[in-house]
Amino acid sequence: MNIAEAKSKVEEKGFLDIEVDVQMDLFVEIERLKKEKNAIVLAHYYVDGDIQDVSDFLGDSLGLAQKAQSTNADMIVFAGVHFMAETAKILNPTKKVVLPDLKAGCSLADSAPAGLFKAFKEKHPDHLVISYINCTSDIKALSDIICTSSNAEAILHSLPKDQKVIFAPDKNLGAYLNKKTGRDMLLWSGACMVHEIFSLEKIIKLKVRNPNAKVIAHPECEEAVLRIADFVGSTTQLLKYAVTDKAVEFIVATETGILHQMQKDAPYKTFIPAPPNNGCACNDCPYMKLNSIEKLYLCMEYETPEILMDEDLRLAAKKPIDRMLEISRAAGLLG
Numbered sequence: 001m002n003i004a005e006a007k008s009k010v011e012e013k014g015f016l017d018i019e020v021d022v023q024m025d026l027f028v029e030i031e032r033l034k035k036e037k038n039a040i041v042l043a044h045y046y047v048d049g050d051i052q053d054v055s056d057f058l059g060d061s062l063g064l065a066q067k068a069q070s071t072n073a074d075m076i077v078f079a080g081v082h083f084m085a086e087t088a089k090i091l092n093p094t095k096k097v098v099l100p101d102l103k104a105g106c107s108l109a110d111s112a113p114a115g116l117f118k119a120f121k122e123k124h125p126d127h128l129v130i131s132y133i134n135c136t137s138d139i140k141a142l143s144d145i146i147c148t149s150s151n152a153e154a155i156l157h158s159l160p161k162d163q164k165v166i167f168a169p170d171k172n173l174g175a176y177l178n179k180k181t182g183r184d185m186l187l188w189s190g191a192c193m194v195h196e197i198f199s200l201e202k203i204i205k206l207k208v209r210n211p212n213a214k215v216i217a218h219p220e221c222e223e224a225v226l227r228i229a230d231f232v233g234s235t236t237q238l239l240k241y242a243v244t245d246k247a248v249e250f251i252v253a254t255e256t257g258i259l260h261q262m263q264k265d266a267p268y269k270t271f272i273p274a275p276p277n278n279g280c281a282c283n284d285c286p287y288m289k290l291n292s293i294e295k296l297y298l299c300m301e302y303e304t305p306e307i308l309m310d311e312d313l314r315l316a317a318k319k320p321i322d323r324m325l326e327i328s329r330a331a332g333l334l335g
């Protein structure tokens with residue numbers, strides 16, 4: 001397919017469907033494009049290892065949002081999923097933001113359709129809305145404060161104890177926060193397909209076979225898994241814990257992409273992905289895995305697919321993100 005044809009089909013396909021010369025060293029090409037276009041590659045921990053290795057900044061949602069806000073680059077290349085690239089555009093509207101594949105969505109974000117959520121919010125006018133960053137810009141625009149799993153507790157602590165709160169869209173993270181903070185937030189019933197798939201029974205069997213292994217889990221996992229975990233934390237917190245803790249074996253209950261960085265930072269330790277409740281590799285996020293090194297190269301070279309946003313929506317969605325960043329800064333959570 002030629003470039004004009006491929007560009008005309010981006011909406012339909014999600015990416016530029018152009019054959020890449022197999023002889024080309026894409027790592028060298030990506031470095032060249034970074035310099036030529038003053039571009040920065042931001043990558044989430046859940047993308048493939050080769051993309052993590054070529055990124056300028058690797059992080060979780062909070063770190064990526066902060067980096068997207070502070071960068072001087074002219075082009076932000078976001079190796080992650082759509083809501084993350086959208087957040088980068090919301091925070092940095094003058095920059096060009098490109099995403100390797102527009103179809104890299106998120107089952108959690110999809111679990112909160114804006115119309116239904118608006119009706120739910122209107123039924124509870126005395127509630128403040130806190131939304132996890134894994135949501136669409138429409139949901140962000142309906143929220144008072146955005147949070148990530150790194151700063152959610154700090155955000156709740158910054159509010160009066162009697163403040164009524166709706167938490168969306170992740171019911172597991174919401175229930176975990178209710179338990180940890182003693183709050184009684186009203187929870188929207190959304191969930192992430194990757195974090196809901198872990199099998200408690202199989203994790204326990206794995207633990208019996210590896211008695212010295214510690215179970216570490218992301219708070220998007222179901223309550224039963226969190227109950228048996230030795231440590232619960234955001235992706236960055238899990239990485240830090242796995243590297244600094246005395247244990248040398250870990251069963252990791254989150255998306256498998258993080259194992260690449262864990263293994264790099266602690267090569268002498270063993271990291272075992274927690275098993276899903278079926279035979280397939282369903283703890284790989286299918287959306288994150290739509291990113292490939294070829295698509296990354298193509299979106300940098302042709303600056304397509306690009307994230308574009310309606311300005312009113314962008315401004316409405318920015319407000320609760322700014323509040324999150326302010327509270328996080330005051331709590332000393334930003335670097």
Ligand code: SF4
Binds near residue numbers: 107
């Ligand atoms: S792992 Fe879950 S929450 Fe994260 S991007 Fe994938 S579907 Fe969304």
